[in-house]
Amino acid sequence: MSEPIKRIDLTRDYAAHQEEYREAIEKVCRETAFSGGKYADAFDREFAAYVGVPYACGVNNGTSALHLAMLALGVGPGDEVIVPANTYIATAWGVSYTGATPVFADCTPDTWELDPAAAEARITPRTKGILGVHLYGQPFDFGAVEKIARRHGLFVVEDCAQAHGARFEGRNVGSLGELGCFSFYPGKNLYAFGEGGSITCRNERYYRHMTRLKNQGCDVRYYHDEIGYNYRLEGLQGAVLSVSLKYLPQWTERRQEIGRRYLREITNPLITMQAHPENTEPVFHLFVVQIEERDRFVKYMADENVECNLHYPVPCHLQKAYAHLGYSVNDCPNAEHLAAHCVTLPLFPQMREDEIARVIDLCNRFV
């Protein structure tokens, strides 16, 4: 049996940089800057600079980032926000937490990202905005979505949880829409040693409001101006993230190298690749392909000791949690087809050349 190849292996990053990580953690401990504080604030400044916006509001995870983004934009009961059917479910949670309704729109058949026309078709008088997702690290068609949003007076928010460093027409994701929501969950392109998230923004008013909301609804300690949340970023995570952020550009480059190699060298006609439009720079968070006999492929790879996952086996509109919204099969046919045929191949920055070559070879030998 050949050596196992994991879909993603974080142990190699820790092994390579453990002294730096431990030093950062040690500093936080010595200063007991545990909740918010100096190291969380320092990371906010560094991350805002990385994305190219004036403000980044660090929070405890990406789901909270989406929730605060919706609250800052005034989304509430009776409102609708359009969300792609093909995404991780947390994209929709932030909308639901406010009492508003996520309205699911299909993806395109080739990019597998939000279809702007499908989004436009879902607009009603209750629609407040469009929450697009740069899924798998591939920017969605922001230009087309923004045009539609302008025409109908809607906001556009970006879910960037899978796309740190990706670009649309030369501009960083997280700087395009009204707000950009990031996750630093372990395994995302930039990750904490636990949970973390951030909302990037250009508007000072939104930034101040989200900062108050994440901090129990107060600007001045013990004076609570509105009902708030405990969504602060931990100091330990801020310190770890400041270390990782230094490596993010080289990790991204490596992901792009591997992704482009897969695109070039996996030539099996049974394997369909995601389309990557020329005006985008994807960061290959997940390398997802479509295969007619998906389950047989996953078993074939597992027999060869190569781990593949499914992102995602059930589209949002058909999840039990949203059964009350009354969607049925065929409401988002492209997303449904993808859910039934998607496979995620191993891809992470620390993958070795021999592992990459083996994945390519196995893909090409699948019959």
Ligand SMILES: *Cc1c(COP(=O)(O)O)cnc(C)c1O
């Ligand atoms: C990971 C992820 C989230 C949620 O982030 P958490 O930090 O896990 O709460 C939201 N949207 C997308 C697209 C994600 O991949």
